[in-house]
Amino acid sequence: MKTALLILAAGESKRMNGIKQLLPWKNTSLLGHAIAQALQAKASQVYVVLGANANTIAPTLAHCNIQIIENKNWKNGLGSSIAVGVQYIKETQEPYDAILITLADQPLIDAAYYNQLIAAYTEKKAKIIASQTNNKPCVPAMFDAQYFNQLSLLNQDQGAKEILVTAQKEVYRLPATANLIDLDTPSDYEQLFNNFGKE
Known part of the structure; x- marks a missing residue:
């Protein structure tokens, strides 16, 4: 099975002091x-979508074995980053079975949790494997190739939530064993960094 892992990191993060993606x-x-x-996860290739501050962020990733995708329309929100990323992956013509979509600002997610999602896709025979937290489906989530076209047409800030809701019969919800908290404010970051982010 071939899985593409797509990290969304295109946002401007106005509420943060500085470029969130580059915070220690x-x-x-x-x-x-x-x-x-x-x-470290069992994905075939890792892709990263950059947008705001791409020219500053990209050079810091030169040593990483990843493919960088630039979303020039990042101001259109998360959905546009998913669309640009999935369209790029489609155009590589690699025979991916699924895409695992995740966010760059959920630092408590680890490779083991990504592997749980990948394993569930194989075992459950569901077309979408979504993380479940607070009884709601969310990312990180895996989407079967049959959803690639639909994902590439997203253009709203809601990201993939629309598909998770409309295709809920196809969704297997994996109770999250990782903390899926995302960092939106300086206080969020400071608290999480002090507890988990130091070397």
């Missing part, structure tokens, strides 16, 4: 940590 986390940055975990 362990011995790297938030984005660097997300990439490191993704590369």
Whole structure:
């Protein structure tokens, strides 16, 4: 089975002091940590969607074995980043069975959790495997190839939620064993960094 792992890291993060993707986390940055975990997972290739501050962020990733995708329309929100990323992956013409979509600002997600999602896709025979937290489906989530076209047409800030809702009969919800908290404010980051982000 071939899985593409797509990390969304295109946002501007106005509420943060500085570029959120480059904030320190362990011995790297938030984005660097997300990439490191993704590369340890059982995915065939890791792709990263950049947008705001792409020219500053991209050089910090030169040593990583990833494919960078730039979303020039990042201001259109998360959905546009998914669409640009999935369209790019489709155009590579690699025979991927599924795409695992995740966010760069969920630093408590590790490779083991990505592998749980990948294993569930194989075992449950569901077309979508979504993380479940607070009784709601969310990302990280895996989408079967039959959803690639639909994903490539997203253009709203809701991301893939629309598909998770409309295709709920096809969704297997995996109770999250990882903490899926995402970092939206300086206080979020400071608290999580002090507890988990130091080397």
